Amino acid sequence: MINLLSVVVFALIGVALAAGGVWLIVLGGSWYYALAGVVFLLVAWLLQRRKAMVLWLYAAFLIASLVWAVWEVGFDWWQLAPRGGIPVLLGLWLLTPWVRRGLAQSSGDADLGGKTKHPNGIGLSLAVVIAIVVAVGSMINDPNAITGQLNDKVVAKTPDMGNAIPDGDWHQYGRTQYGQRYSPLSQITAQNVDQLTEAWRYETGDVRQSSDVPETTYQVTPLKVGDSLYLCTPHSWAIAIDAKTGKEKWKYDPKVGANSDRQHQTCRGVTYYADPQAQAGDRCAERVYLPTSDARLIALDAKDGTVCESFADNGTLHLEQKMQHKPSGYYYSTSPPVAVDDKIIIGGAVNDNYSTQEQSGVIRAFDIHTGELLWNWDSGNPTETEPLAEGETYTTNSPNSWSVFSVDENLGMVYIPLGNQVPDQLGMNRSENVEKFSSSIVALSIDTGKLKWVRQTVHHDLWDMDVPAQPVLMNISDDMGNETPALVGATKQGDIYVLDRRTGEPLIKVREVAAPGGAIPEDHSAPTQPRSDLTFMPQKLTGKDMWGITLFDQLACRIEFHQLKYEGRYTPPSLQGSLIYPGNFGTFNWGSVAVDPQRQVMFGMPTYLAFTSKLIPRDEVPPQGSKKASEMGINQNTGAPYAVSMGPFLSPISVPCQAPPWGYVAGADLRTGDIAYKRKNGTVYDMTPLPLPIKLGVPGIGGPIITAGGVAFLGAAVDDYFRAYDLTTGKQLWEARLPAGGQSTPMTYTTDDGTQYVVIVAGGHGSIGTKPGDYVMAYKLPAN
Template sequence: MNVRRNTAYALTLVWLSVGGWNCDSSSRDDDDEHDFAESRIDSAADGEWPAYGRDPGGARHSPLTQITRRNVSRLKQAWTLRTGDLSDGSQHPSKSTFQSTPLYVFNTIYVSTGYNRVFALNPENGEVRWTFDPKLNLDTKYFIGLTSRGVAAWADPEAVEGSPCQKRIFLATLDARLLSIDAENGTLCTDFGQGGTVNLAEGISNITPGHYGVTSLPSIVNGVVVVGSLVADDSRVDVPSGMVRAYDVRTGERRWAWDPIPRNASDPGYDAWSPEDAARTQAANVWSVIAVDAERDLVFLPTSAPAPDYYGGLRKGANPHANSMVALRASTGKFVWAFQTSHHDIWDYDIAAPPALTTIRRHGRSVDAVAVATKQAHVFFLDRETGKPIFPVEERPVPPSDIPGEEAWPTQPFPVATPNLVGDTQVTVADAWGLTPRDYAFCVKAIAGLRSEGVFTPPSKRGSIHFPSAFGGTNWGGVAVDENRGVLVTAINRFPQVVRLLPHDEPYTPFPGEEIGEQPGTPYRMGRRLLTGPDMGLPCTKPPWGKLVAVDLKTGGIRWESPLGRMPGLESIPGSERWGSRTMGGPIVTDGGLVFVGASSDDAVRAFDSSTGRELWRAPLPAGGQATPMTYRSPSGKQFVLIAAGGSIFLDRPPGDYLVAFALP
């Protein structure tokens, strides 16, 4: 191993063990940014992307500066890999997506596919070094589709350099397995669990095949690997537990387990539940990415809704610690604090976005914070030590439920400094929009007949408008944080959704495109659909329908916002480039002054000026870029931007199996 690689490896070990380095959080003006981008000297480790969010805290910030605002327009496609892991639902019952964010560590690119296969690639040209196949059963119907968002990497500081499994890749699968893989050759590390595998289904009841597993990567901190789970929480009452577990990173022995639902009188939050509800309620699982603060021995868990999502009559109360950002001791699993972003969730407003750790200047001092972006388009900044909001948060009255048996919580938390990122959340007839006269007339009539009282309008029998929808706001794409320029950037959806509750003992007629969830064990089935016109399938509300938003880290206010993407089929309509599109995926930021993001419905990847939000570059992709990109510097010194192009079953984009790299000529 050469000196440069030794240095990068050593720096990476330090980074992974202490949680990264904080930069000064002061912002710079445009001239300072040019000086910063062109004058700083990169270290070897700066070129790596060793974790899903680059650092264990998930900031998605790269210090690389070869690609800048001045030259980004020259970016060209450098190489492409096709994985072959592609399903359109005709051969296998589930469609595939390719949502993975690759890692660059140990001088190798590592990426997982929707089939849960892992590829190790040459960073210069994408050539395959090895593949690992966990033999996922493709004949199972996975309710979320064939999905994986990435893998985790770890190097054992106590093992001899170059020894078997001294460097490891960890993969969590759709069929609930946790695997440890030798990063050098792609073979299982047989000292972990049973022959390299831990069975995550062990100890979990009520599992239906395809309805319990893992789509996100595990997180590694202080000798343990922490993993959540994916639960079909909108299907029924008796779903599996949302238990979060930690395993010894070397042996796979379970070190601790934590249930988001308090089960015992000694559990924090138990006094807010009735014993019967606490015993019956499940889910509230952590399906998104877990952030790590190794120095504080903390993991930050974004929990989801208790089951079922849209009716809470069997789980009365605020339902802590569901729909919360929860901090646990990484070494023991001991509860430290929780902040709930929606009380008694009946909107499917789970925290889908990974938390992002940052440092904020407030009242003359630096505060280490965790940023929490939500589906309801709120952004909260919480003190990492205590969970207390750094910017003011108010409990405001919200509409009551008119469903018999439902007791909606009377207030919800609203950030004061940061406005709702979609804008006004109450949709009225005055907001109706349609590209054709028939679309417009349909939308006027539809809005007039629905319940619409802003964010947190409860589901109703006649139908309620949820704006933002359960798809966000911000979904799993999350945020990127540029402390040098003082901004947090996120992709936002502005699509309205209609949710109605249908009594099981009454007949009903589904609307076109309506998804029906039976919710057995409750008095009501659920119906939800996007509120769109009949001719063009466009939202009944005014554009932009998707945008990129930058939040100021000093004030909490909005620094800038820009439309993101273009809806397919509108290319010939003047002005439609400013209307945005539905998005799925997140941004990254670089010290070149850039935000890179795919996510949009028009099969493209873009670069924006991180100071102004101006779009500077756009390149077509061979399939939808519904993934979060990454950037790295290869051993030859070239900076690449890499994104998976795999389409999305949620955006109605055809599946793809492409990994596409861009670089300067």
Template sequence: MIRFKNGPSRMTVFLVILLSLLVLAAGLYFTLLGGYLIYLGSRTWYYLALGILLLLSGLFMIRLNRFSVWIFAFIYVMSALWSYHEAGLDYWQQFSNLFALSVAFFLVLLAYRPMAKKQGKIAGSASLVLAGLVFIGMAATIASSFIPKNVIHTAEKAKPALPVQPANEQKDWKSWGNDDHGSRFAALDQITPANIKKLDVAWIAHTGDIPQSNGSGAEDQNTPLQIGTNLYVCTAYGKVLSFDVDSGKQNWMFDPRGTGPNWQRCRGLGYHETQPVKGVKADTACQARLFLPTGDARLIALDAATGKPCEEFGDKGTVDLKVGMGEVKPGYYQQTSTPLVAGDVVIVGGRVADNFSTDEPPGVVRAYDVKDGHLVWAWDPGNPDIHGLPPEGQTYTRGTPNVWAAMSYDDKLGLVYLPTGNSTPDFWAGYRTAEDDKYSSSVVAVDVKTGEVRWHYQFVHHDIWDFDTPAQPVLLDAPDDDGNIVPALVQVTKQGEVFLLNRETGEPIADVEEKPVPQGDVAGERYSPTQRFSVGMPSFGNATLTEADMWGTTPFDKLLCRIEFAKMRHQGVFTPPGLDYSLQMPGSLGGMNWGSVSIDPTLNYVFVNDMRLGLANYLVERKDIPESASGIEMGIVPMAGTPFGAMRMRFLSPLGVPCQKPPFGTMSAIDLKTRKIVWQVPVGTVKDTGPLNIALGVPVPIGMPTLGPSLATQSGLVFFAGTQDFYLRAFDSRTGKEIWKSRLPVGSQGGPMTYISPKTGKQYIVITAGGARQNPKRGDYVIAYTLKD
């Protein structure tokens, strides 16, 4: 090795100079962008000061002057003090602020001795000791990242699980949410927190239908049904398969041969079984039938035993849902959620494409006879006088609020509960009628026999945020303020609120307040002066953000997020869209979405999973909208028929990471007696995703956006798979502690379900795995778990 006389090697000098160039580049970056942040109105001078000091340190370092290390030490101390002042002990904020800087400080400390030697000074070991301490701190920080943060857990003593009484044991999983109430609760206790470590894969089946997602295309979001020895699955493209519950062997498959150009998914099937009349010999064909919603607007009845269409239903097994709708362009109207079987009728709403035009298909809800498929009643939100087919030459009211999420049914009250969306388009609504606004973004209770509205409760007035009511209303019994047990309804919303209503009257059980909200100034628009906040129940991820809430994996992308935030108008959850750049938090995905909640009535707990993603948007004048605008997922949407289109973007850093601090998704338990959070844990790791959508391969539980349903069992377990990593997890329902997980071949948005086999007596947990949202890895798996013998 060639060396300078009494100095460091040339290679060492080269490395020090290279380090100095990196420090100078970082200094220039933070100086310019830190100054720009101040120019935008921020009061955060830290980044500008950081940049100037880094430039100063780099200039000394490139001259191999050890004074550069002292400057960097000052930078590190200054940064630590500033970070604590702004973020306290928040782990992920401290990580973002200091970890990359710690790596740089470690390298600079290693450069101290060569620089001292170059200056002819005697360098002691202090710099190496300090470098060792910094390295130990970095190692401890990395180790700590594997421990969940932002955990909420009460100190209450865990309640013991109530044993399942034989008379109450679940016999079948007949509905998407297990029952008409949407509880996703199983009165089964064979698999428990004590023995779940023995839970293992029993069988794996394949549907042969791999969903190929383009962001708004095919997604596997199915919850299977189980009746007797048969398990029923539907795929994103509408195929239905029957499997044996113990072996996974395929019994039959039906292909409807029809799907839409986008939003291809089948979240669930409906099921109806005709009870035999004593003394009357009946044809067993289609005595038990499945109802399949399709992406091209059909409702098909299938014989549950054979998979063949039920000829007596509609036209040889099919009802055309486009009848009475007027023009229905491909992809503008389809069924994505499960049909609701309520007594002797099967009820469907429908997804209507958002933001293309005011003249889009109607949001009508219709009930058909389960046997022959004739129309029993219709509820047209825009014309309450229409109870059947519209008059000759007319259609149901176009562009009205629709019901795209799953519905619920109370057979004792004779009520069906409809979660409504808003009239399309979403972000400018000066055109909407009083009838549009009346039922928009609400839950509407209608009579199961007539479709007549009994009551409705609105969650968002004059919705201009795409805050559809996105999830199945869950029916349960809950205590009111006087301790009386009353029939209740839990509704989660995209804006991160949880409403608790009396399902008989529609009146709030938990306190709701009308609060003033920001007002916009877009010509032709009107704004509700107040909005409803469910103050008597916990809310999730909808706090008004500040610049201090911005985040990044390093100070570099964090600064970019702070700059973006400084450009935005953000006034809280109901920030109105405008012609300027604004931030809606939560965004149009939520908050909470279609997965709804699961409950445990033995604990009086509700289990809620959420996502925390913002939406950056602004209105675009009609003359500036390109003809190619479609914005199926993100981008410019045309909103034809209004003066504006809209630009929509997820609030992400250039690395594709949410710009606000973690967690980005959690699982929580709410006690309905206290109406408080019992526990909350971040859900999901960066093992299968990360910056630039590159899987980091490490299970750091930062808490990722969730999408999908959960499952609760009486034994004290909550199962969930709707994360960005490839796992099915089980949590202790009393503590929130993750006590089991199984690696999946791909991610899942499916709903876990469970049953006891009538042949073997074994309890199974089943999940479909077709791929996590926004992850390119896809599959066609149906996976069943049971306890090892």
């Protein structure tokens, strides 16, 4: 009975591997799986005939498989495991006494005691031991890691950190208008950070609703001004809480309502403004500006959360004014505007790939007191920045900016990361202006909105490679101590642009490199693409990089890989389906990077997750009910000749087809462009049915911060943890379990008693499936 079962198992595995393996060979892939299938069928035949030589055959197969696996992927345990897991387990099964006894009974041999003699399986035992030794040895090897150290010396003793604020405060999304995400606080250090404990937690009450869109996310970074924290929630509530205790001070609900056509339900932050002309006790002398998911900007009194009626229309600015098309739910601001020079400057998010008739991506400056429009910069009509006349409208579907701006008041410039024109994957009929400004960083005059310079990071973008991250401003010193005003721009494709922020010219070299062709006949692709010498772009994938939990899903991924169009980074979308790597999730996203302006280094979280992109002719697009979300499913592109089906490149059991790690923490020197370290980050604890704390290196979305204590803080990973790292080495120093996903950027501050707190919002991220919640979590060191 045991041998019959073994025969069936080996035969079924043999048929599956042989059939899939032949298919893979036809597609131009590895011969291993077909040959392995033949071996398994031979093993089944020999077991059925009870031939002892089956043990020698299988021993030879295991050794050959091990040699092939090491030749393909080296001593990488996570790559070796799917190749060897089932074969080694079946080898152990063949060595069991009840299997070998069945083989011995057919041999006809007997020992001197008259008992039946069965084969000892020495050859197979040795093969299994060798395979296990190689596997165990590979567990301590991390072939993907870079384990150097960042410069730990102070390069600039008195660095420019942007607009002056108290050391213990956090006034803007990135702390100051420079967006450095750096705090000069040093109470928490690399030596004591492991002692952090929870100080308080606050629950906002804004929880996910059944009517919410899939991409309902909690991405806010609170502001700290004086003794208060100010934040917003996914449904656009504004809240003030006590910075020391976490007790609620006030709450304002703008009642945005549900809208199934809204692509994102999120708020990354509010904007604080203190009127320098106000008198003590004046109402609305300090304001909080709240962007809402129904395209409003509301001014609130920072003291009590009441509406400041003197702003715009009874306290509310309607952002869809002068748009030619106004489909409900298609436009809103997910990020906080910037307040500078008595102006509030704001962009807006436009739904990706819903329609060719969506709102404009115009950038506008309003009088911060009255809401009067002062200038508008429309990338579809970039030279006319004077407010539009009555009856005029902005350019439909011009490239938009959904992320956060940075400001240099001394240079008089605002720096804006721009996205692509909808539809993202179709470049036909784009105007000259759209081709110039799509997926770029632009510098505008704070005073007039006039263009100062533009630096494009992708030419003729067909991949949704928006510039997603707030540009980071800092000064970079040369060996002589001379400082250059710099801008650090992180991109989805993994390049880090280090530019002179006065001119947009590179401080770290940017090259034009050849890019794949092969766009659909109606379109074209750019023959070259820019690439920074400081880059975290992934290596080009090959068949050997395909992964799985077992041989079977790995084989399925290899088959699909060879069926997709793929020639490396910037492979155009296609009718057959293209592999897009990095995918539109990005190597870096809105979380940006954090910089230390004293040491002039950066800390970030590069993520690697391939996507697929397939164009669907309009007459083949499924009817209503198809998904419209930007990260997965069918994006309708109403009005365009093609829809697009897109999503992560996953195996039949819904794990990434590419081998891990999928997420890292990394540090780089911004003076030299050298990457000092790159360490896998995060566990599969919340990715699998069993809570296994295996440090695989997982995807994430969110941002880091750095403190003068030499510590970087980051949540973001798809396991629900908040972590601290040694900035110099990237080694993890501390972690805390969060009650929900931590897909937000943390912040830090001190209270009037000198205590340093670190705060992160934990509320989850709908499109990556982390646990939802409504928590604001604060941590501090124990009292002496």
